[in-house]
Amino acid sequence: MSSLQKTIMKNKLPPKMPRTSGISKLAPFGGSRRKDYSPISWKNYFEKYLDVEIEAGVFRVYLSPEPEHPEQPRIVTLHGGGYSGLSWALFTEEITRLIHCQVVSMDIRGHGETKAKDSDDLSIDTLVNDVAQVLLKLFDTEMPPIILLGHSMGGAVAVRASHLPSLEPYVQGVAVIDVVEGTAMEALASMQSFLRSRPTHFNSIEHAIEWCVRSGQVRNVESARVSMPSQIVNCATGELATNEIEHYQSAPPSPLLPNTRGVRADVIAEEGEGGDADAGAGHGEGDSFAKPPPAQAGAMRWRVCWPPSRFVTGSRRPRPAGSRCNWGPHPAAESRTCRRASHHLSLTLTPTTDYTQEHFKIARC
Incomplete structure (x- = not known):
C-alpha cells in the first residue's frame, strides 16, 4: 500500500481517543467493580421443563411457551460438550421476542439433568438417535416444523439428525455454530493444557x-x-x-x-x-x-469431567498395559494416525465436518 493510500484511509478514520487508566470511579482504590455472580433460575427464560422417557433413559427438555398456531416452527437447540440445554437460555429469551416460535432445549445424555442408561456412550449415532426418539415422543404423531440448531458437538448431531427418515420431512432448516474443521484441529494441541488448568x-x-x-x-x-x-x-x-x-x-x-x-x-x-x-x-x-x-462441605465439582491424561493423543505407540483410556473401541486404535485420533476427539469437543460413524466413548470421572 502506497503512502498516499495510507493517508487517504487514515483521514477517513475518526480521531484517536486518549487512553485512560481503566480505573473505575466506583472503585476508588483501583479495584475492579464487583459484578453479581449469584445464580439465576431457568424459570426466567423457559415456561416449563419435561422429563421425556425413552428406551435409552430420561431426558430433560426445557420449553418456552407454545406458539399460537401449530404450523409455527419449533427451534430444537443442541448444546456443546460439557454444557447443557440452559446454555440457550438468553437465546431463547431473544428469539421468542423477535418471532413466533417455541424453543425446545434438551440436555444431551451425560449432561445436565438427563439420566441415560449409559451416560458414557457419546457416539454420534447414539446421540442422533436420542434426539430423534425424544422429539418423536415429545410431539407424538403431530410433529411440527422444526429447525435444528447445534453448537459444537450439538452441531454434529444436528447435521446427522436432519437426514434421518423419521425427522427429515419436518426439518425446515439446520444451523450450526463453531464447527469449522480447521479451527477445531488447531485447538486440539492446547486441549490437554486447557483441561489441566480448569479448577477441579x-x-x-x-x-x-x-x-x-x-x-x-x-x-x-x-x-x-x-x-x-x-x-x-x-x-x-x-x-x-x-x-x-x-x-x-x-x-x-x-x-x-x-x-x-x-x-x-x-x-x-x-x-x-x-x-x-x-x-x-x-x-x-x-x-x-x-x-x-x-474442597469443603457443600463444594461443587464438574458434572462432566474430562481428565486430560485419558485422551488419545494420536501417538502410534501402543497404550501402556492397564491404561484406563477408553477412547476408541478397536484393539488397533492405538496405531491410528494423529488425524484419525483427532477426529475422534474433535467430534466430542469441537466437531469437524468429517464425521465418523465409529463408536467411541468419552472418559469420565
Missing part, C-alpha cells in the same frame, strides 16, 4: 460462575449465571446445582482484584461496565483468578 472444584455456585466469566469461558455474565449451575454438582449430595437455586444462600463475595491493565476509551466493554471489561478469553482478570482452596 468450586467452594460455591457463585465462585463457579465467577470463574466461568473471569476466565473467559463465557463473556456474558447473565448467561453464566443461568447456565453454569447446570454444569456443576454438589460434591456431598451429587445433585445438580440448579436444584439448589430456590433455597440458595449467597456465598461471601470474592475480594476485589487490582485492575492492572489499561482500557482504551474508544473500546466498548463487553458487559457495558466501563473500565471493567471481561472480554477476551483467558486474558485480563482471568489470569489473576486464584485457584480455589481444597
Whole structure:
C-alpha cells in the first residue's frame, strides 16, 4: 500500500481517543467493580421443563411457551460438550421476542439433568438417535416444523439428525455454530493444557460462575449465571446445582482484584461496565483468578469431567498395559494416525465436518 493510500484511509478514520487508566470511579482504590455472580433460575427464560422417557433413559427438555398456531416452527437447540440445554437460555429469551416460535432445549445424555442408561456412550449415532426418539415422543404423531440448531458437538448431531427418515420431512432448516474443521484441529494441541488448568472444584455456585466469566469461558455474565449451575454438582449430595437455586444462600463475595491493565476509551466493554471489561478469553482478570482452596462441605465439582491424561493423543505407540483410556473401541486404535485420533476427539469437543460413524466413548470421572 502506497503512502498516499495510507493517508487517504487514515483521514477517513475518526480521531484517536486518549487512553485512560481503566480505573473505575466506583472503585476508588483501583479495584475492579464487583459484578453479581449469584445464580439465576431457568424459570426466567423457559415456561416449563419435561422429563421425556425413552428406551435409552430420561431426558430433560426445557420449553418456552407454545406458539399460537401449530404450523409455527419449533427451534430444537443442541448444546456443546460439557454444557447443557440452559446454555440457550438468553437465546431463547431473544428469539421468542423477535418471532413466533417455541424453543425446545434438551440436555444431551451425560449432561445436565438427563439420566441415560449409559451416560458414557457419546457416539454420534447414539446421540442422533436420542434426539430423534425424544422429539418423536415429545410431539407424538403431530410433529411440527422444526429447525435444528447445534453448537459444537450439538452441531454434529444436528447435521446427522436432519437426514434421518423419521425427522427429515419436518426439518425446515439446520444451523450450526463453531464447527469449522480447521479451527477445531488447531485447538486440539492446547486441549490437554486447557483441561489441566480448569479448577477441579468450586467452594460455591457463585465462585463457579465467577470463574466461568473471569476466565473467559463465557463473556456474558447473565448467561453464566443461568447456565453454569447446570454444569456443576454438589460434591456431598451429587445433585445438580440448579436444584439448589430456590433455597440458595449467597456465598461471601470474592475480594476485589487490582485492575492492572489499561482500557482504551474508544473500546466498548463487553458487559457495558466501563473500565471493567471481561472480554477476551483467558486474558485480563482471568489470569489473576486464584485457584480455589481444597474442597469443603457443600463444594461443587464438574458434572462432566474430562481428565486430560485419558485422551488419545494420536501417538502410534501402543497404550501402556492397564491404561484406563477408553477412547476408541478397536484393539488397533492405538496405531491410528494423529488425524484419525483427532477426529475422534474433535467430534466430542469441537466437531469437524468429517464425521465418523465409529463408536467411541468419552472418559469420565
